[in-house]
Amino acid sequence: xxxxxxxxxxxxxxxxxxxxxxxxxxxxxxxxxxxxxxxxxxxxxxxxxxxxxxxxxxxxxxxxxxxxxxxxxxxxxxxxxxxxxxxxxxxxxxxxxxxxxxxxxxxxxxxxxxxxxxxxxxxxxxxxxxxxxxxxxxxxxxxxxxxxxxxxxxxxxxxxxxxxxxxxxxxxxxxxxxxxxxxxxxxxxxxxxxxxxxxxxxxxxxxxxxxxxxxxxxxxxxxxxxxxxxxxxxxxxxxxxxxxxxxxxxxxxxxxxxxxxxxxxxxxxxxxxxxxxxxxxxxxxxxxxxxxxxxxxxxxxxxxxxxxxxxxxxxxxxxxxxxxxxxxxxxxxxxxxxxxxxxxxxxxxxxxxxxxxxxxxxxxxxxxxxxxxxxxxxxxxxxxxxxxxxxxxxxxxxxxxxxxxxxxxxxxxxxxxxxxxxxxxxxxx
Amino acid sequence: xxxxxxxxxxxxxxxxxxxxxxxxxxxxxxxxxxxxxxxxxxxxxxxxxxxxxxxxxxxxxxxxxxxxxxxxxxxxxxxxxxxxxxxxxxxxxxxxxxxxxxxxxxxxxxxxxxxxxxxxxxxxxxxxxxxxxxxxxxxxxxxxxxxxxxxxxxxxxxxxx
Numbered sequence: 339x340x341x342x343x344x345x346x347x348x349x350x351x352x353x354x355x356x357x358x359x360x361x362x363x364x365x366x367x368x369x370x371x372x373x374x375x376x377x378x379x380x381x382x383x384x385x386x387x388x389x390x391x392x393x394x395x396x397x398x399x400x401x402x403x404x405x406x407x408x409x410x411x412x413x414x415x416x417x418x419x420x421x422x423x424x425x426x427x428x429x430x431x432x433x434x435x436x437x438x439x440x441x442x443x444x445x446x447x448x449x450x451x452x453x454x455x456x457x458x459x460x461x462x463x464x465x466x467x468x469x470x471x472x473x474x475x476x477x478x479x480x481x482x483x484x485x486x487x488x489x490x491x492x493x494x495x496x497x498x499x500x501x502x503x504x505x506x507x508x509x510x511x512x513x514x515x516x517x518x519x520x521x522x523x524x525x526x527x528x529x530x531x532x533x534x535x536x537x538x539x540x541x542x543x544x545x546x547x548x549x550x551x552x553x554x555x556x557x558x559x560x561x562x563x564x565x566x567x568x569x570x571x572x573x574x575x576x577x578x579x580x581x582x583x584x585x586x587x588x589x590x591x592x593x594x595x596x597x598x599x600x601x602x603x604x605x606x607x608x609x610x611x612x613x614x615x616x617x618x619x620x621x622x623x624x625x626x627x628x629x630x631x632x633x634x635x636x637x638x639x640x641x642x643x644x645x646x647x648x649x650x651x652x653x654x655x656x657x658x659x660x661x662x663x664x665x666x667x668x669x670x671x672x673x674x675x676x677x678x679x680x681x682x683x684x685x686x687x688x689x690x691x692x693x694x695x696x697x698x699x700x701x702x703x704x705x706x707x708x709x710x711x712x713x714x715x716x717x718x719x720x721x722x723x724x725x726x727x728x729x730x731x732x733x734x735x736x737x738x739x740x741x742x743x744x745x746x747x748x749x750x751x752x753x754x755x756x757x758x759x760x761x762x763x764x765x766x767x
Numbered sequence: 768x769x770x771x772x773x774x775x776x777x778x779x780x781x782x783x784x785x786x787x788x789x790x791x792x793x794x795x796x797x798x799x800x801x802x803x804x805x806x807x808x809x810x811x812x813x814x815x816x817x818x819x820x821x822x823x824x825x826x827x828x829x830x831x832x833x834x835x836x837x838x839x840x841x842x843x844x845x846x847x848x849x850x851x852x853x854x855x856x857x858x859x860x861x862x863x864x865x866x867x868x869x870x871x872x873x874x875x876x877x878x879x880x881x882x883x884x885x886x887x888x889x890x891x892x893x894x895x896x897x898x899x900x901x902x903x904x905x906x907x908x909x910x911x912x913x914x915x916x917x918x919x920x921x922x923x924x925x926x927x928x
Contacts, residue, residue, distance in 0.1 A: 734778075
């Protein structure tokens, strides 16, 4: 009897703390990391789960992969590689704004597939602003295209976007699985997106021959600050990605591969580790840790299991129905909310639903990944990369309103989810 | 570093490199120090602490003056301490306002002279004339030094023999 009352108290407290924490995260009144750790702390303080259980809920594979890749990216950023590639592609485009938009979008998508989206945006948008300034062009079409490309590119690989890292970490779906299943779809979505943006912005992508000549005078070689470091970084990045591709064969999880790659790069580059470690996005890492504890608490008190049972009732255990619900719900919610807490909640939920099932739930996982990643392109607040991009352009005196972005991006996002629905039906259902 | 500051820095670096500059970004702490030594006079310093072992201290109030570049951060507090002591001593003089005003004028004069050379095709005799005036000011300073009592003894002057 006493245990029952205590159990009910924990259940109510756990749900209350979880809901209040998520509402505060969504409201953006307090930094998301602070409130996630605070909420996680409350869960432990009120004995919803013990400290040992809380630490056990943290997915260190996700955190290790994030930290390892952040270290590699921080070192690569110092080499000027991104500036080199951007100037090179702008020159290859001979200063033609339409071609520059396409090349920069490809560069962003490829970089986002390998690096995290925020980092990619932090690298490409400043270069875009300088190039647009030189060509006397409005950078907004370019930045919108880069935001969308970044989210699409990030969705294509295990390491491209945090939702995929979380899904991979919990399900065992590896680097190759993501490439094989998501890359073809993302290529289609990318091409369609760029064609539509090209049509929408065709009138504003015009510059003079004089401006083009000035842009062509840029020397991409000057951008490389350290050729030796660049060589070492690219070798390590290449080996790390190869390691991801063969992670199942060599039986080493992706976090260990990323961390070993990072350690190797620090070793051979001889850069002061402090200089690199202080640039790691610890707020993101702690945000993840807090979320894992919050969602883990719901698991501990049986809430996830309860919702999973209800979802099974609603879908009648039908994988096609569940896949479509997850795809569209993820896209809609992720277009307005941070997809990280959403996916952090959905991963244990889908895992619980799939437990003991005789048929494969792989389509549901792909639906979650596609919906959460592509949904983020729909609004300017849909993903961290979008918010950062808007911050940069607005600091440079350009206006990127919620509605202005929404009118362009939301229909494209809906179209991309329709394409994804067809893709999933053809190949998985 | 804040994401937006980093993005701004990236733009600057790209523009400066394309202009032909060799750009090195040194991470560090910018320290801003103020002392209110009287109701009207504030002393303010700015310096950068970094791992590259090259530190620049600059007094920015009551008038701008690069104080020193040095290789150890330990000397910063000592230099500021002496500077503050000297100013606290100097405000006892009834001429402190004139001293500060004159220093600001010297500083503004330097900016005017720079504009003259950078914006106009200056003739050689202009330099000679200005140099003559500077020599006169130098003589006045040295003659003044010989005719009055010294008031600060903890350290010898760096620029006035």
